[in-house]
Amino acid sequence: MRLPPAILGNTEEVLREILRFSAPADTTLSRYFKDHPRLGPRERGAVAEGIYAILRNKSFFTDFAEAGQSPTMRRLTILGLAEAVGADSLAGLTEEETEFLTRIAQIDRNLMPPQMRSNLPKWLFDKFVAQYGEAETLKLADALNAPAPLDLRVNSIKATREEVMAKLLEAPIAAEPTPFAPLGLRVLKKPSLQNLPLFKEGAIEVQDEGSQILSQIVGAKRGEMVVDFCAGAGGKTLALGALMRNTGRLYAFDISEKRLAKLKPRMARSGLSNVHPVQIAHERDAKVKRLAGKIDRVLVDAPCSGLGTLRRNPDVKWRQKIEAIAEMQQKQAAILDSAARLLKGGGRLVYATCSLLTEENEFIVEQFLAAHPEFDLVPMSRVLAEQKIALEMDDYLKLLPHKHQTDGFFAAVLERKPLPPRPPKAKLDDEVDEPDADADADASAPAASA
């Protein structure tokens, strides 16, 4: 069935706003739909998918759109909607526009110049080519420019993966186990899940397989003290809480009240009572300092450029600027530095990003290790073997959409060396001013002594 012709006008209207890149595309789309309540679910789906198709293919769509007679915005809109829902579903095209679409469909995209084919801005294309080479950059770009599959994480305190698969089948929703994450399911189509009892009862959460793997490599165990330093809306917090079997204490820190507020209903659904959300003012907040030297595991899911999530947020590649990376690095280094002070001797920290840039990943970790001889890098191959995850990695976790069908993620595991043994008791009694075993990790101490 064809879409109403008005969809072209709606898509063009919201596209004009989105291409100003003054707000994330999903925020602008949500507001537009709120302001246009008469658009039904099918129409909304078409507008959103059309917009996302334009953002994914903006370089070559713009090149073609500028070469025709009708206004560029109208042509961009037609190209996006045709890519998203198929040219046959569109109504209200002129004869010239239909011919234009037919001509474009015949073009072999493989014959285009590499940067245009990649649909990446020049600065990012150049960075990826320097890191991965041109041939792999093109494969990576193809994967980043495709929509992500729908992955679920089974909440192991409520159900097993097999039980959830069986219940989904009754819905009927076909799903298969994810290749690497032990609690993951990949749903084969994209049904709405919000009204499923499984979702309402907290047996499932939507979570990319890569994100699930990151939570898993934290290695959090029953009864431990764990901090999720950049918890946001708690995607990974909930996974960690379940891995701890709802025991111990799991602090969910974040500077954003709004994001932490989104964690609360998810916590209620999940049935977890070991999670403690804490809003902090910044990474050196007194609430952080109080826990110095007391924590077994820390996850730093650092704020980053987000370039590994282009499958879901294709506008990020156009909104992100090369100049912002240096600012991001400073924040990442400062957060890592503070978060590391939380660890007990022998404790482990996972530094992770959803960035694909070495500047935000290896560089930050190497810089940290150079300044902190009291930490060792634990090779990712060892961590993955401990967690029985069948992924081949060397020192770091580097998940790539064209290789692993996940979002792009980076992670490193850092282990704090065991603290030196306490001096004999008689001596301790004399040295009343000596700091206790945790005090060398106090966040107020200079970095080198932490």
Ligand SMILES: C[S@@+](CC[C@H](N)C(=O)[O-])C[C@H]1O[C@@H](n2cnc3c(N)ncnc32)[C@H](O)[C@@H]1O
């Ligand atoms: C990549 S997101 C975290 C996503 C989250 N872990 C999840 O799985 O849904 C990074 C988070 O870091 C938070 N953040 C930024 N600066 C921070 C700081 N100085 N200390 C703690 N959190 C910070 C942001 O508010 C954001 O929620």
